[in-house]
Amino acid sequence: MMTTPLWQYDEITHTGKDFASREVVAGYDARHRQFRDVDKENEAIINGLGLQPDHVVAEFGCGTGAFALQAARRCAKVYAVDISAAMLDYTGWKAETQGLDNIICCQGGFLTYVHEGKALDAAVTSLALHHLPDFWKQKALQRLNGMLAAEGRLFLHDVVFTEDNYEANIQVWIDKLSIEVGPDMAQDVARHVRCEDSTFTWIMEGLLVRAGFRIDRVDYTDGVLACYYCTKIAP
């Protein structure tokens, strides 16, 4: 039997902001929709990954479940994984009210979720991997790779900084959100940069390749956001 090493990262104590109640979680949803076209983002992911009606998909750090709900209408089964019970409670409630019975809500994290069903056709994660330091991002990506079927796809979206001019890019980003959404959002993003573990493009690309992925497509936006479409390659 595997024992947990003393140096194992405790992902529960590093979940970022405390999403402790349904009201706080609902606030997250409303706020993000002020500066993200979430439905359009999710449609692009579904098409970019080529998801099919017989596919089994997992989303890690599903948050309020926007992607999981949209994917569940187009795939056989979606595992919605998050460390936060409040987020999962909200996702489960929305699935129920929308009559979707093919979403399985699982409380767990990148480092602790154990996948027991059929190997995944795709894994998706948006704005969540930055909760882990780089050493543990590597472990998380290796674990995701291990859950995927041969040639399974990975979509990763997160805050990732390009090397050039990153301090100026961060400031431009915060100022833009302050105007578009408000000063609270600017505070939130400043806290993110100060306290969480976003990394550089060259590190993220290296982590993906070393975890056994081919990077098929990468989009970098404003020097601060990245989307990677990847495929699991044979060892």
Ligand SMILES: C[S@@+](CC[C@H](N)C(=O)[O-])C[C@H]1O[C@@H](n2cnc3c(N)ncnc32)[C@H](O)[C@@H]1O
């Ligand atoms: C900023 S939200 C992103 C939610 C959603 N994916 C989106 O794009 O809006 C980050 C989510 O990651 C979850 N999270 C934090 N650490 C995690 C971990 N180690 N494993 C899985 N989920 C985690 C948080 O609970 C939260 O729901």
